[in-house]
Amino acid sequence: MSDGEPRRAETGEVVPGASTPEEAPPLVVGRDWEWRRRVRANPATYRVYRLVVGVVGSILVVGGLALVPLPGPGWLIVIIGLAVLSTEFERAQRLLGFVRTNVRAWERWMARQAWYVQGVVGLLTFAFVAAVVWATLRVFGLPEFVPIEAGRWLVRNLGLSWG
Numbered sequence: 001m002s003d004g005e006p007r008r009a010e011t012g013e014v015v016p017g018a019s020t021p022e023e024a025p026p027l028v029v030g031r032d033w034e035w036r037r038r039v040r041a042n043p044a045t046y047r048v049y050r051l052v053v054g055v056v057g058s059i060l061v062v063g064g065l066a067l068v069p070l071p072g073p074g075w076l077i078v079i080i081g082l083a084v085l086s087t088e089f090e091r092a093q094r095l096l097g098f099v100r101t102n103v104r105a106w107e108r109w110m111a112r113q114a115w116y117v118q119g120v121v122g123l124l125t126f127a128f129v130a131a132v133v134w135a136t137l138r139v140f141g142l143p144e145f146v147p148i149e150a151g152r153w154l155v156r157n158l159g160l161s162w163g
Contacts, residue, residue, distance in 0.1 A: 057085030
């Protein structure tokens with residue numbers, strides 16, 4: 001195999017360091033850099049590499065899931081964690097493919113809807129995010145960087161308190 005050729009899971013090709021296709025790590029579509037080939041050629045470094053990829057990917061997925069109910073990029077972090085895991089683990093590749101397929105299906109469905117349906121979905125999304133932000137501020141209080149006058153208005157009208 002020459003540098004830069006795509007590696008396809010359906011070919012069953014043997015990776016350096018593996019004696020049978022079953023022992024070969026999940027195949028990655030895209031470029032397979034030389035450093036990765038060297039890591040995979042040594043069984044000891046390959047195990048450590050897979051462990052590191054598994055730990056980093058899992059931390060990203062768990063951290064992203066923890067951020068989902070909070071304001072911020074929770075789902076984006078989960079998907080990045082899945083992408084990291086999918087470089088070495090076939091189950092993560094399948095799950096990432098499932099996520100990709102369903103997000104694209106949702107996008108296509110939304111694009112086919114009338115403008116008022118898109119508007120209602122947008123308003124419901126905004127209301128959900130606003131409720132999560134309000135609940136977060138209610139639990140943790142207003143941060144110190146909020147201007148005094150704005151904070152007074154939020155305390156008076158939205159039932160929030162200072163943190």
